[in-house]
Amino acid sequence: MAAIIGAFVSLLGACFFLFSGIGLLRMPDAFNRMQAGTKATTLGSILFLLGIGIMKPDYLGRTIILAIFIALTNPVSSNALARAAHAYRKRLGATLACDALADDQEADHGN
Amino acid sequence: MANSIFSIASVIAILGLVLAGLRFAKGPGAIDRIVALDAMTIITTSLIVAFALFAGRRIYIDVGIVYGLVSFAGVVALARYLEGGL
Numbered sequence: 001m002a003a004i005i006g007a008f009v010s011l012l013g014a015c016f017f018l019f020s021g022i023g024l025l026r027m028p029d030a031f032n033r034m035q036a037g038t039k040a041t042t043l044g045s046i047l048f049l050l051g052i053g054i055m056k057p058d059y060l061g062r063t064i065i066l067a068i069f070i071a072l073t074n075p076v077s078s079n080a081l082a083r084a085a086h087a088y089r090k091r092l093g094a095t096l097a098c099d100a101l102a103d104d105q106e107a108d109h110g111n
Numbered sequence: 112m113a114n115s116i117f118s119i120a121s122v123i124a125i126l127g128l129v130l131a132g133l134r135f136a137k138g139p140g141a142i143d144r145i146v147a148l149d150a151m152t153i154i155t156t157s158l159i160v161a162f163a164l165f166a167g168r169r170i171y172i173d174v175g176i177v178y179g180l181v182s183f184a185g186v187v188a189l190a191r192y193l194e195g196g197l
Contacts, residue, residue: 003113007120010161014120014127017154021130024150030142033134037150048124048157052164055113062172063160066179070153073183077149080190085142087194 003055010051016044030085038078045070121161128154145189152182 023036049067053060086101096102128151135147156179163171 004116007113007116010117011120011123013157014123017124017127017157018130019127020150020154021127021134024131024134024147030140030146033143033146037131037146041150041153044124044127045153045157048120049160051117051120052160055117056164059160059164059169059172062169062176066156066160066172066176069176069179070156073179074153077183077186077190080187080194081142081146081149084145084190084193088140088142 002057006051006054006056008051009054010048013044013047013049013051016040016047020044030088031082034078034081034085038074038081042071042074117161117164121158121165124154124158124161128158141193145186145193148189149186152179152186156182 017040020036020040023040024033027033027036046067049063049070053063083101086099089096090102131147131150131154135144135151138144138147156175159175159178160172163169163175
């Protein structure tokens with residue numbers, strides 16, 4: 001019984017992986033792709049790993065460690081990617097409709 | 112029953128990996144490729160743990176943990192390089 005529940009939790013996580021892949025292909029620009037590529041994979045990998053842990057209780061400790069690690073590091077890499085995309089667009093000469101980071105950077109230069 | 116459902120889940124995860132790989136191949140700018148690479152490394156970490164379940168060897172989970180660490184460092188280093196801070 002526990003094995004079937006774990007397999008279904010893993011299936012749900014795998015569906016999030018698929019949605020993330022579809023979002024990466026269909027979103028129009030880099031910021032939107034980042035939305036699909038980092039948030040959906042965080043939830044998907046946590047569900048997938050917990051499902052494996054439920055299926056096989058021997059593995060539960062290590063999969064929880066890996067899930068916590070992914071939950072901690074994926075937002076950090078997502079933040080670094082967002083800053084990189086911002087700098088990259090600025091180098092190309094593109095502008096955003098609302099750009100709080102550029103305002104902050106200008107305020108820092110003023111001081 | 113549980114094993115076949117889990118096999119379907121792994122195939123769906125591989126499908127997501129292939130779609131992210133398409134964006135990695137297409138992706139007009141360098142930043143799009145790095146975003147796709149980030150998603151691909153997360154999916155691959157999960158698939159390594161799934162392979163540990165299929166092979167029945169617990170040591171492969173440790174391989175997944177180390178792969179996750181190294182890929183995180185790689186993505187952050189690439190992003191910092193593109194930002195111009197490295």
